[in-house]
Amino acid sequence: MFVPLSYNVRSLLVRRATTLATAVGIALVVFVLASALMLAEGVEKTMGSAGRPEIAIVVRKGSTAEMGSSVEEHEVGLVKSMPGVKKVNGEPIGVGEVVVVASMEKLGANGITNVSIRGTSDASASFRPNVKVLEGRLPTPGADEAMVGMRISGRIKGLALGERFDIKKNRPVAIVGVFSDDGSAHESEVWLSADIVKSSFGREGAVSSVRVELESLASFEVFQAAVEKDKRLGLTAMRETDYFEKQSEGMSMFIRILGSIVAVCFAIGAMIGAAITMYASIAHRKREIGILRALGFSRLGILASFLFESVLLALFGGVMGAAAAFGMGAVEFSMLNMSSWSEMVFRFVLTPKILVTSLVASVAMGLLGGLLPAIRAARTSPLTAMRG
């Protein structure tokens, strides 16, 4: 019923150069598509993984990010005393922090970028159990000392262990430590005492957000109701995971859409390339196809055979593209995070789903690009075999 698959495989191998050139076109598309999806995944991972479900974050109603939010100093204690908050030795667990953005000079590349500076309380580090000091030590509370997240350490002028930067004119702060936080967005921040940040940026009397640890995952509803009941406070509570997910949503969506648009444009070119290759190959093999038809292979059998060949060709390209995208897993780069307007470092994260999507995309390109040529092949008259 069907032409043997080895016929198609070997026909592709015989035309090594054209096969390779066509496959590279498809590989490029798959590479672009997979890279964009991997980057979007990386953005979600970087930003989303900062959150823990048992933490609730409270910001000013109407603010979507810590950056634009302001919570009065006296409200911090109020929020921490709300029901649902975990207590240890009668003390509620929570931190009020101020987040600002400062422009700093990039190293290696020219230009200025924004860096998130988190004004922390004494409890900030212990509040996040994943925070580890990799080098140096924690800053001394109240001193002009800071620690820097591992992802921006060494990428920005003054932000490396033993160096110093000016938090405002003539107010140098020494970097005494480098920390990690299990890949979260905090790794792209600078941490120092809230008092210094507040006084340097003129934000006395207020913080940006309050985070509390909940008694249990289920206590969130009670806590949220209590926070939002008091209209005079004008505050809103979110689970930290939801908060970060929201932060990354816009950006990862943007990357996905942009990546897909670029990939679709490239795909049109690659499919035309595949179609041209298949047309040429079929024109060249007209006689062979005529012989198959004369021997009794049906039009459907011929159609299937050439569609298979084109899909195989595309899949070969797809595997190449996916392999190249896999290599992107080693690449890290920093760019402006559009929701906090600060520099963040992103990675390309490959997931099984992205791999499957890439290969499905290449198969689809093979089918679409190969359809018209395969139809032409299927129309070949058996009489073609007879003509000398």
Place this chain on the structure above:
Amino acid sequence: MNEVSPAGEPLIRLRGITKEYTRGGETLRVLENLDLDVARGSFEALMGPSGSGKSTLLNLLAGLDAPTQGTVEVDGKRIDQMSEGKLASWRSNHVGFVFQSYNLLPVLTAVENVELPLLLTPVASSERRKRAETALRVVGLTDRMGHYPRQLSGGQEQRVAIARAIVNDPLLIVADEPTGDLDRASADDILRLLETLNRDLGKTIVIVTHDPAAAERARITHHLDKGKLRA
């Protein structure tokens, strides 16, 4: 080999065959009101000047093409009105083909080429290989099974084509100038082989040829001229 139906009934019976081609509004009549019988187990040759319609006639009786008018009956079955798909499947079951040149798929080995017609039958793959090997033994190419067409001489290529034509045990073998591209010695080999298939295996064979030596081996030679058979 093939069951014999009522004695005297020809295997192939063409009646009132007219074939016309229309090209650019002009109609070209290639065959005109032609009758032809080919007996079972016969070896017949079609001869005639170039353009006289030999290939056209062969294509009609092999089910590669349909006549403009007239009937084509093979083994008691009308094939002139079969649909494309039906005809393809009929060919795969009843006809073996040998063409003038480039008979084989270049990317398949000799034995894989011979196996091709069996892919259209329910024969299991191990049995396929066995039958293909048997067919290659019949044409004397046991030692060339794994060779690709480019590694074979013209004569050997034609032998592989003949092996492919018999592997399905068809009613009828048709060959359009099977020796047209061969030197004298290879051509004689091929003709001897066809003769053997006809004599020992009882295959009905119809060939088109320009070669008088080829025609001599056939039991009956038909002369075609301007679309008509000369008596």
